[in-house]
Amino acid sequence: MGCRSLLLLLLLLAFLTPAASSPVSPSLRAPSSLPWSTSFKSRPTITLKYSIRYIQQKVDHFGFNIDRTFKQRYLIADNYWKEDGGSILFYTGNEGDIIWFCNNTGFMWDIAEEMKAMLVFAEHRYYGESLPFGADSFSDSRHLNFLTTEQALADFAKLIKYLKRTIPGARNQPVIALGGSYGGMLAAWFRMKYPHLVVGALASSAPIWQFNDLVPCDTFMKIVTTDFGRSGPNCSESIRRSWDAISRLAKKGPGLRWLSEALHLCTPLTKWQDVQHLKDWISETWVNLAMVDYPYESNFLQPLPAWPVKVVCQYFKYYNVPDTLMLQNIFQALNVYYNYSGQAKCLNVSETATSSLGVLGWSYQACTEMVMPTCSDGVDDMFEPHSWNMKEYSDDCFKQWGVRPRPSWIPTMYGGKNISSHTNIIFSNGELDPWSGGGVTKDITDTLLAIVIPNGAHHLDLRASNALDPVSVQLTRALEVKYMKQWISDFYVRLRKMN
């Protein structure tokens, strides 16, 4: 497994949206003083009432030779919607099943009444049920040719126009785009490219600058390392040294078998390549933990304790330990992530993200437009050195999909760092989130706003309100609502002037 494969895994996991959380303890204090629990309690499920609908979309908005259409799925909830002075909150769906995103974007549900809002969740083409060519959608690069951000944004545009045309009372209502992670990028880009259709955008944890040379490729892994470094003494240093321990053990006679047993792997390691795969999988776990380092117990990919990085770091207090002990510590740490519930019989190094995410689709996107370089040097970060090798990346993409990535396209299309002429976008970032390194973390103008949430992980603000939310995210959400209300109010002022 090369550095590109690692990257793809990282990207996939990075873009997961946290599931509804299971609060255990108040978490208004700094991470180092927070309690954590090893007992997992599930949170009562909130029933979200929405209708599932479909719209016929052109497979190709940008060409006329193929006039085929497909059914795009979207969800709509209008319980709190008011025709008089209301609004439409439009979730720009990302790389997964839209019902899963809908269930995991509690913020929109929480503010619907206050905003008199109709909620719309639009599924991204090639994900969930919105497959342009059904089962053939991923069969080859010809069928995948219409999986681009531009096509996705055009779907959103057509859907909004359709809703305004067909829903009585919706015509003269302001629409706001919201999204997290890749969906946050889409929300921001949608406002940039279609400002006539949305009055503003909330782009949560959207690394719109994690492209080309806009940010150093090592920023991402440095942030992961910082998270681990501040979560326990010697933690990041221990992990930095653990890679060599794994290598040393693997090289010994029965090393692969010993490693397989020590880590309770479901499938034993049999060759040297498997060791690299193992390391990639472990790296991915640490990265993933940094992203979901929420201050309360949660049940995302796996049930997790509050501040899971801190829990993991319990096992990395000492780095001058024998290799075999180091490996046992790694096993304990991995168990926090993969076996917090105590149900797992073994650890599966092939385990990837929830099936609600579209693995194939994202892999293709990462091989075309969504090229987001990351690298590590093992000095300023705790990972093994991996340079960013565009040539190798491109060759791997060509082998896998028959396409070559165009790494400079996204900045050409969406402006790179030169986006100051746009307006009404909030970029919110979790300070702990490795993706914040590619995000907008400083105000660009007085209408292009950045919020950094102290001790926040990946798009914490989009999650459902929780009695144990830290003040930082409560304030963030209040600020977001304030700005969105201002956009809505400005819209109605303009509307009245026109009439």
Add this chain to the structure above:
Amino acid sequence: MGCRSLLLLLLLLAFLTPAASSPVSPSLRAPSSLPWSTSFKSRPTITLKYSIRYIQQKVDHFGFNIDRTFKQRYLIADNYWKEDGGSILFYTGNEGDIIWFCNNTGFMWDIAEEMKAMLVFAEHRYYGESLPFGADSFSDSRHLNFLTTEQALADFAKLIKYLKRTIPGARNQPVIALGGSYGGMLAAWFRMKYPHLVVGALASSAPIWQFNDLVPCDTFMKIVTTDFGRSGPNCSESIRRSWDAISRLAKKGPGLRWLSEALHLCTPLTKWQDVQHLKDWISETWVNLAMVDYPYESNFLQPLPAWPVKVVCQYFKYYNVPDTLMLQNIFQALNVYYNYSGQAKCLNVSETATSSLGVLGWSYQACTEMVMPTCSDGVDDMFEPHSWNMKEYSDDCFKQWGVRPRPSWIPTMYGGKNISSHTNIIFSNGELDPWSGGGVTKDITDTLLAIVIPNGAHHLDLRASNALDPVSVQLTRALEVKYMKQWISDFYVRLRKMN
């Protein structure tokens, strides 16, 4: 020839760019009091020094399955360019040979020194030499699939980034997009979609609202009629009555032969359909005259006198004349347009625009994105009634190209009338120009400005400065330069702040 065929011809002719003019008389007075001359004098040719260059562009910017590239041609002139405080004026090429546009956009050459500007003229894909599939480019809808405004704008974006990357000193310079007619739309849309690449746009005679139901379809022909109505007593009324005269004559025994001889047609009429074709051709001539109704002698498609509509109207003073006399008057009027030089032996009803324009390409664009409805009723305009029939139009397109137009797409993509969130675009319009009906003729905000040039025809302001220019266009150009300088100055202020 159906109403669609007429429309296509109208569109084609409408989008011609006037050639360098031949001044004859000062023209600061109202049209009705202006002198005109029947003697044609050619103007000394100005030698424009530019380099012809090529850039490799992706055939498909919005898909990765086809990775083929083609050579896009562009012209560059840097005689007056200054690295220190200079600018780049970027002509967004429209539907024809870029050298022809370059030669006919004297305004850019005239202001180059004052703006310390590098001039760039980018050829539009599928026109001139910039053919994505060479001789096969127009062979079928598969090869034509990449002829869209979005692809053209993406070419411009890539070219600007390439120039900034490769020309020493160009990196930190402001770029302004300029264009006329369809090229004017592209300039405006380019600023809307790529504001990170151009600080502003001058969109001359750009009917960005001549789409869908944004303006009534009859506006265009009404303006033509008004032009004729104010250019001579009874002029538009005579033309309105002339269509029945043609029909009556055609229905008589030897009518077709008589008509063919009376009008000195190169190819005699032989069937009833030819009569409709004849009427379409005559209509097109009047429309064309309205567009090039310049206040001085010019040599555009044909050599023309000053105020050619006024000249034509000399032959339409009386409408209560026998049909045969009416036809002789039509012949005289057509002669003004087609035989001002006195060289023509006969009139050719197949005659279309200069070969510098891409007839095939535009016909395809009009059948896909660029659907610009026009209609006439014969009451409020001087033409025979032609309703706008989208079904028929679409069927004709499907027969011709195997594609169906998407008339609502351009407003969805580019905002229709809801464009107020954009900035730094000047929309200039000639009051006489029928396309002004679909143009932006009132300021939208204090940075989205409209200029209407009294007594101006189709993008008069982009033509070379002329000693006999009316004051109106002189003032217009001065205002345009003032705004462009402001954008440039704002750019450098921002740049200094950043450094």
